[in-house]
Amino acid sequence: MAGLDDVFGELFQGVDAAILFSPSGSYYERCASIEDLDLIVIGTENTVGAETFVELPLAFDDIRDRIKFGLEGAIEQDLIEDGDELACATSVFSDGIDTVSRVRADAETRTGIYDLFVKSRAEPEVVKAVLELAVELGKKGQKGKPVGALFVVGDAGKVMNKSRPLSYNPFEKSHVHVGDPIVNVMLKEFSRLDGAFIISDAGKIVSAYRYLEPSAEGVDIPKGLGARHMAGGAITRDTNAITIVLSESDGLVRAFKAGELILEVDPEAY
Ligand SMILES: Nc1ncnc2c1ncn2[C@@H]1O[C@H](COP(=O)(O)OP(=O)(O)OP(=O)(O)O)[C@@H](O)[C@H]1O
Numbered sequence: 001m002a003g004l005d006d007v008f009g010e011l012f013q014g015v016d017a018a019i020l021f022s023p024s025g026s027y028y029e030r031c032a033s034i035e036d037l038d039l040i041v042i043g044t045e046n047t048v049g050a051e052t053f054v055e056l057p058l059a060f061d062d063i064r065d066r067i068k069f070g071l072e073g074a075i076e077q078d079l080i081e082d083g084d085e086l087a088c089a090t091s092v093f094s095d096g097i098d099t100v101s102r103v104r105a106d107a108e109t110r111t112g113i114y115d116l117f118v119k120s121r122a123e124p125e126v127v128k129a130v131l132e133l134a135v136e137l138g139k140k141g142q143k144g145k146p147v148g149a150l151f152v153v154g155d156a157g158k159v160m161n162k163s164r165p166l167s168y169n170p171f172e173k174s175h176v177h178v179g180d181p182i183v184n185v186m187l188k189e190f191s192r193l194d195g196a197f198i199i200s201d202a203g204k205i206v207s208a209y210r211y212l213e214p215s216a217e218g219v220d221i222p223k224g225l226g227a228r229h230m231a232g233g234a235i236t237r238d239t240n241a242i243t244i245v246l247s248e249s250d251g252l253v254r255a256f257k258a259g260e261l262i263l264e265v266d267p268e269a270y
């Protein structure tokens with residue numbers, strides 16, 4: 001007579017690798033002791049000291065995003081390849097791992113999120129800090145009201161050349177960096193103001209209040225998005241910057257690189 005093991009067991013029969021999303025230490029140890037198993041850990045931090053690890057920029061509440069972006073990172077790092085069958089173990093309803101999904105790696109549905117972090121001019125930590133800031137700002141708004149914001153990250157010299165000041169730059173003579181708690185408070189305060197924030201590769205706030213003037217010719221951003229997103233998308237084609245845009249009207253955070261929309265997340269999900 002067949003048991004549930006036989007039926008659910010098919011989920012991980014003949015897989016090329018097992019992928020654990022943010023496992024606990026003991027869970028990881030148990031899997032690591034299985035012979036001949038290719039094991040990959042994916043998460044925002046390698047808390048279990050896994051040998052093979054892929055870093056996620058965000059925890060991704062949506063399980064499909066989590067797996068999709070995680071597998072994309074694993075493909076980029078040559079840990080898995082197109083067509084590999086994978087048992088992805090993750091938590092959905094609890095803190096511990098409670099779900100296994102069988103997924104086939106698909107190199108074609110590449111979103112470019114790995115390029116955003118790893119292959120940008122700006123340091124990955126800087127991109128991550130700005131993304132977190134935008135998500136936080138989107139969640140809380142400014143004194144309870146929704147706010148929009150546009151952060152241009154990296155290649156600041158060129159970005160400055162393709163923009164002009166809307167008002168005096170409050171960061172003119174300062175040497176402050178993103179990720180600094182006090183700076184995050186300042187950036188949130190200034191997000192009420194018009195224009196864009198310009199941030200250097202290393203995370204220095206170069207300017208606030210910048211009006212971007214990229215050439216928008218041929219830039220293809222989703223219909224319905226306005227001037228902030230158009231300028232935010234276009235400047236990434238004219239320069240090697242990436243942009244992170246918080247929409248005041250739909251509340252989503254989007255990232256652009258090389259003129260393309262790469263990432264769209266709902267801050268409420270984090
Ligand atoms: N070229 C630009 N450079 C910098 N900031 C801009 C630019 N164009 C618009 N903005 C900023 O974006 C704000 C919102 O503009 P708009 O509503 O057209 O954009 P949007 O893409 O619809 O964004 P949202 O979804 O937040 O409404 C403006 O008030 C301005 O502060």
Ligand SMILES: [Mn+2]
Pocket residue numbers: 226227249
């Ligand atoms: Mn608008």
